[in-house]
Amino acid sequence: MSAAAGAIEVRRDAASAIATPRGATAPGGLALVQRFVNSVDMEHGVDLWQTPAGLTVWIEREGWATLSRLDRDDLARCVAVREAIRELLLANAGATIDRAALAALNRTAANVALRVAFDGAGTAALGPVSGGVDGAIGDVLAAVVAAQGEGVWTRLKACREEQCLWAFFDHSKNGSGMWCSMAMCGNRAKARRYRTRRRASGGRA
Numbered sequence: 001m002s003a004a005a006g007a008i009e010v011r012r013d014a015a016s017a018i019a020t021p022r023g024a025t026a027p028g029g030l031a032l033v034q035r036f037v038n039s040v041d042m043e044h045g046v047d048l049w050q051t052p053a054g055l056t057v058w059i060e061r062e063g064w065a066t067l068s069r070l071d072r073d074d075l076a077r078c079v080a081v082r083e084a085i086r087e088l089l090l091a092n093a094g095a096t097i098d099r100a101a102l103a104a105l106n107r108t109a110a111n112v113a114l115r116v117a118f119d120g121a122g123t124a125a126l127g128p129v130s131g132g133v134d135g136a137i138g139d140v141l142a143a144v145v146a147a148q149g150e151g152v153w154t155r156l157k158a159c160r161e162e163q164c165l166w167a168f169f170d171h172s173k174n175g176s177g178m179w180c181s182m183a184m185c186g187n188r189a190k191a192r193r194y195r196t197r198r199r200a201s202g203g204r205a
């Protein structure tokens with residue numbers, strides 16, 4: 001079982017100071033969802049959204065204009081969406097879906113306006129009505145809808161290692177990846193299972 005096919009790459013997004021040698025980048029609009037969720041690196045304790053100012057920098061670098069200073073409420077709203085989506089990504093990696101996360105997403109989605117827009121080729125896409133935080137959340141939710149329609153959503157997962165929880169795109173053949181990287185988190189999980197078995201058998205395993 002491999003969490004990501006091919007070599008593990010070092011991510012170094014323009015919009016992110018986090019460089020993490022874990023997992024593969026998602027294709028298309030899902031990459032935005034991945035960057036949104038990976039705005040915090042739990043394992044190394046780096047959160048690009050630690051303050052409203054940090055969130056402002058992130059939102060503007062990703063291309064949404066912020067007309068006014070973002071505040072603690074904006075931050076709390078973005079973090080709530082980020083962590084609710086992470087729960088869905090954990091479910092994509094085999095965890096039980098978190099009902100509270102679904103309720104939180106539905107509450108947020110009820111307050112974010114999306115509209116349908118047609119491009120020059122006549123292709124329709126959902127997009128946010130406003131900029132700033134609502135624009136960011138709207139684009140992320142629209143990307144989730146599109147990915148579910150395209151059938152690629154279930155490939156975006158959150159690493160099942162508790163200290164990690166990094167969002168990764170599962171390129172494995174059968175789509176059964178559970179860890180951002182087999183070399184790191186996969187082996188940690190294996191080592192833990194081995195220790196547990198050893199203890200259960202009184203050290204004879």
Ligand SMILES: [Zn+2]
Nearest residue numbers: 159164180185
């Ligand atoms: Zn991991």
